[in-house]
Every structure is written in C-alpha cells, then in structure tokens.
Amino acid sequence: MHRRFFLSSLAALGLTPALLRGGFSPHASAPPRPAPDTSDLTSRLRTLVDAAMAKGATYADARFIHAREHIVSVQQQALASVSDLDQMGWGLRVYKNGGWGYVSIDDLEGSDPATLASRACTFAEGVGSVTSVPFVDTGRPSGLTRQWSTPMTIDPFAVPLAEKRDFL
DSSP: OOHHHHHHHHHHHTOHHHHHHTOOOTTOSOOOOOOOOHHHHHHHHHHHHHHHHHTTOSEEEEEEEEEEEEEEEEETTEEEEEEEEEEEEEEEEEEETTEEEEEEESOOTTOOHHHHHHHHHHHHHHHHHHOOOOOOOOOOOTTOOOOOOOOOSSOGGGSOHHHHHHHO
16 A cells, blocks of 8 residues: 555544554544435335336346445554445346346435436346346235344444554
C-alpha cells in the first residue's frame, strides 16, 4: 500500500492527525447509515418485482442488503490499515425467455423501478438468446421475508479503535 493512499484512507476516517501524533481516536467508526423502515422496504421490493413481472418476466425476486464491516490490520506490531465500510444495495433478479438477468443499484431514491426491471429483463433476454436455461416454477410463496444478523454479545462497532489495536 502506498503511503499517500494509506494517509488519504485514514483522513477519510479522521485518523491522520491522531496517527501522526501516535494516538488514536476513540470513536473511529463512522455511524451506520439508517436502513429504510420495514414497511417502506417491503413496498419498494414489491414494486421492483411487480415492475419486472409487468415487463414479461416469468419469475422475479428482489433483495435489499445492508452490510457493515470494520477492519483493523497490524503489521510488525504497528497499525497498518483501518477501514470502515457501510454498504447498502438493492438487487433484482429475473427469469425471462430462457435466461436470467440481474441488476443492482446502491440507492433506489430517484430510480424508476420500471427502468431497472426493463434492464434486468433485457439482460435475461440476451442470455436466453444465447443459451436457454430451463426453469421450473414451483410456485411463489407470498410475503416471504428473510433476515439475518450475526449473533454477537458485544457490538464490535462500539469498541474503540485503540482497544482493537491493543488487542491485536
């Protein structure tokens, strides 16, 4: 890793002055971005699926993923890198005319669900024109929702950076 990239990465986290002084910020983690509320989330996902079905898809499913990751690395007993990633995204998968298509976007605000569905269907049609993949529809469960979170007893994002560094 180049020194300039390392320092610019730390600057984004507000750590450069602390690192240069030999100290560390106790609150290096950025606050997580709020996810859409559950009713809004369900409505948006349903709108994406309905738009794909209206574009002629045989099958469609939509998903929302929110993942947060904090990585602290040391090398030769010195802090080597710190990263705090907070990622959210929407995905739409469709089956149409013998092919699968997928589109994803990081922010659904200002995006037209019909345009995203059209793009996914176009990709599926392109795949289907080259090689047709058989699809057996076993029925669509209505209102199926899945949620998964890592089980934890201590919130890792609440642990100060200095404590993480000392542990490593």
